[in-house]
Structures are given as C-alpha cells and as structure tokens.
Amino acid sequence: MADLQDEPQTSPATPVGPGSLGAEDTPAALLPGALDRAAALLSVHPVADGCNTLVWTLRQSPYHDIDTPDSGVDTDIPRLRAGGVGAQFWSLLTPREAAAPDQVVSDTLEQIDVALALMRRYPDSLCLALNADDLADARNRGRIASFLGPVPGRTLTDSLATLRAFHALGVRILAPAGAAWAMEGLTAFGHEVVRETNRLAMLLDLTGCPPAAACQLAAASKAPVIISHTAAAALNPHPDNVTDEVLLALGAADGLAMVSFDTALTGDSLHAVADHVDHVRAVAGPHCVGLGAGFGAELGTPRPAGLTDPSGYPRLIAELLDRGWPEADLALLTWGNAQRVVRDAEFTARAAQHRRT
Known part of the structure; x- marks a missing residue:
C-alpha cells in the first residue's frame, strides 16, 4: 500500500477566488465584479x-503530496480551497474491468483504504462525512467534507452483506451501472438492493x-438518486450524457x-460547460442541478479552458x-442541492427503519 499515512501535514487556508492557480486558462472577460461576487457566494x-x-x-502514483500545488495532479488542497470546494465526493470506481466479482470487491476495498488514509494524512483539511450534518460541520470548521463513493454495483451478486460492509466502512454511494441486477431492468435482487440502499441512507449514482x-x-428508489458525472445529451449526444427524459425523471424524483x-x-470551453449547466437547470429544475467535475487525474488530462483544476470554480460561477x-439558484447549484439529497436519503432511511419496528 502506498505510504499515505505519514505524519499529518497542514497548510494555510487559501482564500476563495480566482487567484493565480490556473490563471493562464482564464476565458473571455466577465462583467466587472462578477469574479468578486462569485468568490463572495x-x-x-x-x-x-x-x-x-x-x-x-x-x-497508481502514491507519492504525490496534495498539500502543495506542485503535486503533479490536478487536485490538491490549495486548488480545492482556491476554488471554494467545501465537500468532495471521492469516487471509488476503477477504470479497469476486473474479471471476477471477488476481484472487484478487492479493488474496491483497496480504494476505500487509500481514501481513508488520505484523510488521516491531511486531518486539518479533509474529514470523513457520513451524513448531512457532517457536511455542514466540516464547512463550519473550515475543512473539506469527504463523502466516500460511489462503489461499483458489480460488487453485489446475490447477497447484501457486501453492501452493508461497505456502509460500515463509511461508503455512502452505490453505482448500479454494469451490475447484472440493473442492466436490463431491475431483477428481484435489484429491487432488494434499492430497498437496502434506502434503508442505509446510501445514494444511488446512476452515472x-x-x-x-x-x-x-429513479422510480424504484424512495430516496433521491444522483448522476454524479454527466452532461446534457441534448447538447452533446455522448453515451454518458443524460437525456431530457432522464432529467425530467430526476426532476420529478x-x-x-x-x-x-x-x-x-x-466541450472544451468554460462557456460550453455553462451551457450544459443551463440546460440541466432548464429541464430538471434549479433544485436538481449540481457540479461533478471529475478532477483527480494527473496533469495534462484534457479540460475545458478556464476549468483545468478545481481553482476554476469561481470563473464558472461568475x-x-x-x-x-439568481444567487439563490447558484447556492443550490454549489451546495444546497447536494446537501438536500444527502439529508433526504437520511429521512427516507429513518422512515424505513420506523416501518420495520
């Protein structure tokens, strides 16, 4: 295992704002004061x-130090703080396709171990969040709330024990994509998985x-579902983008x-990203749009101009x-909607547990 458990390292908080991180990627000029308003929001x-x-x-490259902006990856604590990131969902998926279910489970446990080690190494900046109160508490203490997930639904075959074990380790999101129980309509076991995620206050990520x-x-779950990393198929018909039909279903749920x-x-510009955000808001509603950049790669990964790392968030908001x-809709986009779905999942879980007693 990578040595992510060195002595804790601390770094001074970075003010929210455009700053100098990634400044060379600044897109076309914004209205006067827009960046200041974005930073304030x-x-x-x-x-x-x-x-x-x-x-x-x-x-893959365990010796990056994310306490400095020269870490060799596009995500580090200074850039997260400069971009105004207060909570991060850390994906536990892997890009490789493991042949056997037990290998998928092993890979996922390794991912969880690295994520938890990351929080142990940087306790003054990152903290594990298990619920909506933890999200708010981390924000109030100046830390970045760390929400674990998704884990792949392929780890679940014919038993819910693995799901419960992941939950006990701090995982709060499950991704059904690619799982046999969800590929061509929900199987009987698939319905059990949905009920159990609802009972455990785990979110389903339909990416x-x-x-x-x-x-x-979306219809089967009694709790809200998320799509953590997508864009509008109406603007770009990529297979990973979400159709208006699905956006309407998300809005209804x-x-x-x-x-x-x-x-x-x-697309390759900040303007194009904003177009997709606009479209999701127009179709699903302002209460159903959020941001899931997909950062976390080594430097050089193609990104839209002006959004090459997390420090670019103020530019998008501007x-x-x-x-x-309106600022009320922007507050939902950045924080409010994510906190709401986590809290609604908790309400659903309490109701389910109450019905069982």
Whole structure:
C-alpha cells in the first residue's frame, strides 16, 4: 500500500477566488465584479463536487503530496480551497474491468483504504462525512467534507452483506451501472438492493446507466438518486450524457444531475460547460442541478479552458452570474442541492427503519 499515512501535514487556508492557480486558462472577460461576487457566494455556499478520481490516481502514483500545488495532479488542497470546494465526493470506481466479482470487491476495498488514509494524512483539511450534518460541520470548521463513493454495483451478486460492509466502512454511494441486477431492468435482487440502499441512507449514482434503467431506478428508489458525472445529451449526444427524459425523471424524483468538466462530455470551453449547466437547470429544475467535475487525474488530462483544476470554480460561477442566474439558484447549484439529497436519503432511511419496528 502506498505510504499515505505519514505524519499529518497542514497548510494555510487559501482564500476563495480566482487567484493565480490556473490563471493562464482564464476565458473571455466577465462583467466587472462578477469574479468578486462569485468568490463572495462561494465563501458562504461552497462547492459540493460530486466526482473526483484522485483515489485511483494515488493508487497508481502514491507519492504525490496534495498539500502543495506542485503535486503533479490536478487536485490538491490549495486548488480545492482556491476554488471554494467545501465537500468532495471521492469516487471509488476503477477504470479497469476486473474479471471476477471477488476481484472487484478487492479493488474496491483497496480504494476505500487509500481514501481513508488520505484523510488521516491531511486531518486539518479533509474529514470523513457520513451524513448531512457532517457536511455542514466540516464547512463550519473550515475543512473539506469527504463523502466516500460511489462503489461499483458489480460488487453485489446475490447477497447484501457486501453492501452493508461497505456502509460500515463509511461508503455512502452505490453505482448500479454494469451490475447484472440493473442492466436490463431491475431483477428481484435489484429491487432488494434499492430497498437496502434506502434503508442505509446510501445514494444511488446512476452515472453510466442507460436511460430506461436510470428512469426505472429513479422510480424504484424512495430516496433521491444522483448522476454524479454527466452532461446534457441534448447538447452533446455522448453515451454518458443524460437525456431530457432522464432529467425530467430526476426532476420529478427530486434527484440531482451533476455536470462534468470532461471535454468529451461538455466541450472544451468554460462557456460550453455553462451551457450544459443551463440546460440541466432548464429541464430538471434549479433544485436538481449540481457540479461533478471529475478532477483527480494527473496533469495534462484534457479540460475545458478556464476549468483545468478545481481553482476554476469561481470563473464558472461568475459566468453563470453574467447569464443572469439568481444567487439563490447558484447556492443550490454549489451546495444546497447536494446537501438536500444527502439529508433526504437520511429521512427516507429513518422512515424505513420506523416501518420495520
């Protein structure tokens, strides 16, 4: 295992704002004061980012020090703070396809171990979040709340014990995509999985699910579902982008579609990313749009200009302010919607547990 358990390292907090990190990628000029307004908004309503793959990157290159902006990866604590990130969902998926279910489980446990080691190494900046109160508490203490997941649904075959074990380790999101129990309609076991995630207050992440499966899962779950890393298929018909049909289903179920900064999904400019955010808001509603950039790679990964690392978030918020977004909707986009779906999942779990007693 990578040596992620060195003595804790601390770094001074970085003010939210455009700063110098990634400044060479600044897009077209914004209205005067827009960046200042964006920074002010993010200081109160920080970004809850739905997707970061740093855990996998650290497994491959374990000696990056994310306490400095020269770490060799696009995600580090100074850039997260400069971008106003207050909560991060750390993806535990791996890009490789393991042949056997037990290998998928082993890979996932390794991912969890690296994620927890990351928090032990940087306790003054990162802290594990298990619920909505933890998200708020971390924000109030100036730390970045760390929400673990998703884990792959392929880890579950014919037993829910693995799901409960992941939950006990701190995982709070499950991704059904690619799982036999969700590929061509929910099987009987698939319905059990949905009920158990609801009981455990775990979110279902429908990223990568075909539209029909996504709509069925959204309807079957009593708690809101999320799509942590996507964009609008109406603007770019990429297979990982979400259709308007699914966006409408998410809106009806009070779910959350989190827009990616992957150039293959959104295009190569900040303006294009803002177009996708606009579209999701227009179709699903302002209560159902969030941000899931997909940072966490080594430097050089293609990103939209102006959004090459987490420090670019104020520029995106400034662009949306320029487009006339009310600050109330921006507060939902950055923080409010993510906190709501986590809290609603907890309410659903309490109701389920009450019915069982």
